[in-house]
Amino acid sequence: MSAEGHHPAPVSPVEQRVAALEALLTERGLVPPGFIEEITRRYESEIGPMNGAKVVARSWVDPQYKQRLLADGTAAIAELGFGGPEGDHMVVVENTPGIHNVIVCTLCSCYPWPVLGLPPAWYKDPPYRARMVREPRTLLAEMGCPLPDDAEIRVWDSSAEVRYLVLPERPPGTGGLTEAELTSLVTRDSMIGTARL
Amino acid sequence: MGMVLLMDGIHDLGGRQGFGEVGYSPAEPVFCHRWEAVARALLVVVAGAVEVSGGEFRHSIERMEPGHYLTSSYYEHWLTAAATLAVEHGLVTRSELETRAGGRFPLSGPALVPPVADVGPDVDAPRFAVGDRVQVRECHPPGHTRCPGYVRGKNGTVVRVDGIHSVPDIEAHGTARRREPTYSVRFDAADLWRDGQRGVWVHVDVWDSYLERS
Numbered sequence: 001m002s003a004e005g006h007h008p009a010p011v012s013p014v015e016q017r018v019a020a021l022e023a024l025l026t027e028r029g030l031v032p033p034g035f036i037e038e039i040t041r042r043y044e045s046e047i048g049p050m051n052g053a054k055v056v057a058r059s060w061v062d063p064q065y066k067q068r069l070l071a072d073g074t075a076a077i078a079e080l081g082f083g084g085p086e087g088d089h090m091v092v093v094e095n096t097p098g099i100h101n102v103i104v105c106t107l108c109s110c111y112p113w114p115v116l117g118l119p120p121a122w123y124k125d126p127p128y129r130a131r132m133v134r135e136p137r138t139l140l141a142e143m144g145c146p147l148p149d150d151a152e153i154r155v156w157d158s159s160a161e162v163r164y165l166v167l168p169e170r171p172p173g174t175g176g177l178t179e180a181e182l183t184s185l186v187t188r189d190s191m192i193g194t195a196r197l
Numbered sequence: 198m199g200m201v202l203l204m205d206g207i208h209d210l211g212g213r214q215g216f217g218e219v220g221y222s223p224a225e226p227v228f229c230h231r232w233e234a235v236a237r238a239l240l241v242v243v244a245g246a247v248e249v250s251g252g253e254f255r256h257s258i259e260r261m262e263p264g265h266y267l268t269s270s271y272y273e274h275w276l277t278a279a280a281t282l283a284v285e286h287g288l289v290t291r292s293e294l295e296t297r298a299g300g301r302f303p304l305s306g307p308a309l310v311p312p313v314a315d316v317g318p319d320v321d322a323p324r325f326a327v328g329d330r331v332q333v334r335e336c337h338p339p340g341h342t343r344c345p346g347y348v349r350g351k352n353g354t355v356v357r358v359d360g361i362h363s364v365p366d367i368e369a370h371g372t373a374r375r376r377e378p379t380y381s382v383r384f385d386a387a388d389l390w391r392d393g394q395r396g397v398w399v400h401v402d403v404w405d406s407y408l409e410r411s
Contacts, residue, residue, distance in 0.1 A: 013298075014269075014276065015230075015232045016298045016299055016300065017276060017294070017302050018232040018235050018239070018276055019232075020294050020295075020297030021236075021239055021280050021283065021289070022235055023297055024297060025242055028288065028289075030242050030246050030288070031239075031242055036235055036238040036239075039234075039237075039241060040237075043227055043228075044226075044227045044234075089360060091357070091381075106209070106210050106212075106345050106347070107208060107209060107210075107211075107255075107343060107345055108208065108255055117227065118227055121220070121225060121229075122219050122222060125219070125271075126213070126216050126267060127218060127220070128219045129210040129211065130211065130213040130214070130216050131216065131219070133211045133212055133389075133399050134211070134212040134214075134347075134386070134389075134390055135394055136394065137397065139219065142219070143219060143221050144221075149396075150396065151396065152398070153394075153396060153398070154400065155398065155400065156400045157211065157399065157400060157401045157402070158402065159344075159345055159402045159403065160343060160359065160362065160379045160402035160404065161360065161362045162359055162379075162381065162402055187223075188223075188224075189223065194221075
């Protein structure tokens, strides 16, 4: 967030509406002091794709963990300390040389918050939600993730209570890296399925 | 406000055409503006104060005027939902909001589905197993549903039996609840659309009552 206050920008209509609702709810004693700052801080610094990256890297170095992760995503992710809202029913889907997985929510913007944080704007906007189910091959290529014609694509529309995490393939030539080094290779988009590593 | 809103709503975007390129960015701030973070937190405040279910929250966004829905950002959806629920549950009034905001404060349209009086018993045992062929009911409920339009009437295969969860179509419209098994159903894209791409499987997660045996 920008440091507003020194050079206050003109207040837009949506900002005026947010301020109006905030003031009314605060006057009624419904907004605990510091609540907005605390919840914002948590999603800006503690909950994000760095958590999912740890899950992926662990599964690359520990075959038994990977087995548990694919069998019960929620429990295996909890082993690393991650869980909570939008992460209570996790299913992990594994990419292989011939199979590519990608997640979407066509009805709203469901996303696995504990491991990926809050979704990026493009994931929530109409073009991605409309097109990923109907023309994933075209859309993935447009987004910089072209796939071979014979690759199977599995699209997962998060329309009920399960939230998905894509397990990307471990990149070749990374045999000598530590788990921490592997973690730094894992991108947000590789866990959504709009990129390969 | 005042219009009868059926819920083949604008939010049900799967397969809609004409939207063009995805405004893709590999990295962006979690919140681009402070008001987005505040709007998000205020929804949490309202939902906690009046015990809003997930279904009621989602439906409060789906009831937005379609033009407003398509031309406003995700966090404006959350703001509109928070304000709509706050008004509907008596925390604030619309005129208070408009006075404070110094102008119009668009809210979502009314939910015109009365609370379901008799929701029936919970369904404890899954009717379907992995591998079963199923057909999605061709339904157009006049309220909230989590059954995407693009799979209604289509045939697919159960690939996973998930937990038993409250049916959103019921919880969105009152305090009654019915719990049912949920499933992940796999569809061949070629069965969903005449121009469906080859080698594509689309998986949709559904409640038990959305399905019948194929």
